[in-house]
Amino acid sequence: MSTRQEAAVEVVWSALHRRVPLATAVVSLAIAAPAGIGATRILLGMDLPYALVAAGAAGTVLLVVVAAYVHGVARLRTTRFRLTAERLELRVGILTRQHRAIPRDRVRSVDVKADVVRRAFGLAVVKVGTGEHTSGESAELTLNGLAAAEAESLRRTLLSGVAARESVQEDGGQAIAGLRWQWVRYAPLSIWVFVGGAVAIGAIKKVLDVFGLDVFSASMAKAAWEWLIANPWISVPVVVTGSLLVGLVGAVGLFAETWGGYRLEWEAGTLRVRRGLLTRRSLTLETGRLRGVVVAEPLLLRLGGGAKVRAVAVGLRKAEGDESEEVSALTPPMPRAEAVRVASRVLHASPSPVAMAGGLDDLRPHPKAARSRRVRPALATVATLAAAMAVADLLTGWIPAAAWALPLIALPVASALALDAYRGLGHRLTGSHLLTRAGSALRTTVALDRGGIVGWRIRQSFFQRRLGLITVAATTAAGDGHYDVLDVDASEGLDLAAQAVPGLLEPFLLRRES
Amino acid sequence: MAEVTLRPPRNLADPRAIAWWTVQSFLLAVPLAAAAVAGYWFFAPHSPALGFAVAALAAACLLLAALAPRACYRVQRWEITDEAVYVRSGWLTHTWRVAPMSRIQTVDTARGPVQRLFGLADVTVTTASSAGAIKIEALDHELAAELAARLTAITQATPGDAT
Numbered sequence: 021m022s023t024r025q026e027a028a029v030e031v032v033w034s035a036l037h038r039r040v041p042l043a044t045a046v047v048s049l050a051i052a053a054p055a056g057i058g059a060t061r062i063l064l065g066m067d068l069p070y071a072l073v074a075a076g077a078a079g080t081v082l083l084v085v086v087a088a089y090v091h092g093v094a095r096l097r098t099t100r101f102r103l104t105a106e107r108l109e110l111r112v113g114i115l116t117r118q119h120r121a122i123p124r125d126r127v128r129s130v131d132v133k134a135d136v137v138r139r140a141f142g143l144a145v146v147k148v149g150t151g152e153h154t155s156g157e158s159a160e161l162t163l164n165g166l167a168a169a170e171a172e173s174l175r176r177t178l179l180s181g182v183a184a185r186e187s188v189q190e191d192g193g194q195a196i197a198g199l200r201w202q203w204v205r206y207a208p209l210s211i212w213v214f215v216g217g218a219v220a221i222g223a224i225k226k227v228l229d230v231f232g233l234d235v236f237s238a239s240m241a242k243a244a245w246e247w248l249i250a251n252p253w254i255s256v257p258v259v260v261t262g263s264l265l266v267g268l269v270g271a272v273g274l275f276a277e278t279w280g281g282y283r284l285e286w287e288a289g290t291l292r293v294r295r296g297l298l299t300r301r302s303l304t305l306e307t308g309r310l311r312g313v314v315v316a317e318p319l320l321l322r323l324g325g326g327a328k329v330r331a332v333a334v335g336l337r338k339a340e341g342d343e344s345e346e347v348s349a350l351t352p353p354m355p356r357a358e359a360v361r362v363a364s365r366v367l368h369a370s371p372s373p374v375a376m377a378g379g380l381d382d383l384r385p386h387p388k389a390a391r392s393r394r395v396r397p398a399l400a401t402v403a404t405l406a407a408a409m410a411v412a413d414l415l416t417g418w419i420p421a422a423a424w425a426l427p428l429i430a431l432p433v434a435s436a437l438a439l440d441a442y443r444g445l446g447h448r449l450t451g452s453h454l455l456t457r458a459g460s461a462l463r464t465t466v467a468l469d470r471g472g473i474v475g476w477r478i479r480q481s482f483f484q485r486r487l488g489l490i491t492v493a494a495t496t497a498a499g500d501g502h503y504d505v506l507d508v509d510a511s512e513g514l515d516l517a518a519q520a521v522p523g524l525l526e527p528f529l530l531r532r533e534s
Numbered sequence: 535m536a537e538v539t540l541r542p543p544r545n546l547a548d549p550r551a552i553a554w555w556t557v558q559s560f561l562l563a564v565p566l567a568a569a570a571v572a573g574y575w576f577f578a579p580h581s582p583a584l585g586f587a588v589a590a591l592a593a594a595c596l597l598l599a600a601l602a603p604r605a606c607y608r609v610q611r612w613e614i615t616d617e618a619v620y621v622r623s624g625w626l627t628h629t630w631r632v633a634p635m636s637r638i639q640t641v642d643t644a645r646g647p648v649q650r651l652f653g654l655a656d657v658t659v660t661t662a663s664s665a666g667a668i669k670i671e672a673l674d675h676e677l678a679a680e681l682a683a684r685l686t687a688i689t690q691a692t693p694g695d696a697t
Contacts, residue, residue, distance in 0.1 A: 477631050502663060510538070523617065530541045
């Protein structure tokens, strides 16, 4: 890519912070320590004198740390960036040189993150996102290692175009929500509490493996399993309680780490989320990119009266492997009323500030046919299960009498879920937004900006056709790409789509008075 | 309340599409049927019941390959107005796609090797949504090129980045 001459000449290239190599070296200890321990184990097995073993282990650790440090220095030497009047430019690459540039008016989100080590060194990582959806190569620039203050000022400058338009004071963002520690009570209301114990045991085993302690040897596992089978009345409660306790502690810990210091504010034409106890994160979203909000209520959280809010925004990256929360998350799990309040405040600040009468509830229910479409498959599944068991019993006679409790329990559970899924269905059109709600295991209420709808995808399966139902999906550049009004009455659904985006669908509709 | 339905888009695919789809489906169905018959002939015991089943399977394959393209041709329809692209497809599950001109991001035409023998081309229209592209299949290749040019001209004239 060739650099343009105008306006770019006088802006000097700046480098990353000089403490970057040191921070990289410290981070590398996470790899160096296990490597050292591994080396110790191998050397011990070779019958060498202890001094030599110690030297070998120390050498391994040193090698890793020095390699990390050298890599850090190379990165520091080769990475240059500058912010010109038009674009943010980045030159990276130790072996392959890369020159990347993002036009400043394409910058849609700025993500500032600092983990424990980087915070100790006063560093932060800045990720600048554009609204690009398509290209396989990530359309974001990462500046790994700026001074925290520099990162903050870069964040402000990059989004200052918005600030200038809105003519709002730079400081003093208007708070929408802040953390209340009593919300931690919602943290355990997740599936992780039930599987957390098993995950934790797996993690501990892995760590012990590294140290060469094979606690869970095959014979021991077998013995433990036999004991568990032999004493079900003691073992089942103990295992379940233990697993729940570990899961509980894990969930609370995760909540604290993810949401400690949480603050959501409306700042000069941008929406800013700050959170994280150890690893600090700050995500700034240009509100021009906001297309709506999602109020998500996973089943357990819903039963506990809680909900979470996510943003529907253009150009948000996907969560990476080490992130426990989606990038679009605007709130921790919180009381539902509070979540609805936050959601409507975020919506009001969005480009079409029409007040939403009735909030996010008060939706139109869907026809009874949609209920049959949920209850029938649920009943059919249970019936199939029972039939399969009956056949197996006839053929082999191996089905114990107690196993018949399974379909008996499954019947009310499946029916309840099906009815709950039906009750969840609903939609409404407000002056500015299309509201749609669906789901039982994960109920989501979406408020999608009508101006953000880039088309329709309307589907009718064979069974829907017989029941007079239709699924109307509004496609959008933001979030999941499409948001569906599921199993709505065919006429009503088409009418809804026609009204939501005036003029788009109308020419293709036939209206017959009945 | 008035009953609201979607009217089908005005245009069908090019009639040559039936021939193209038939060739394509036979390319798949003939080897399948042949394999079944060959398997029966060389490896299986020659029982009348099995023979009948294999013959039925082979016949069904060929029949489906002959009829499916005609069914496809009847359900796949498209229309381009000054404001929007409108496409219908699917046989058991009907799918209608509508995208306004102002939100179209890219327009592509594509021609496969067999398709080229029949002088056909596909037009693919994408919007900023990740919900998938809108595909108009099996148009006369000159018509496809003309449509693509027209759509490109309209979308370039629209300001903004169509999100």
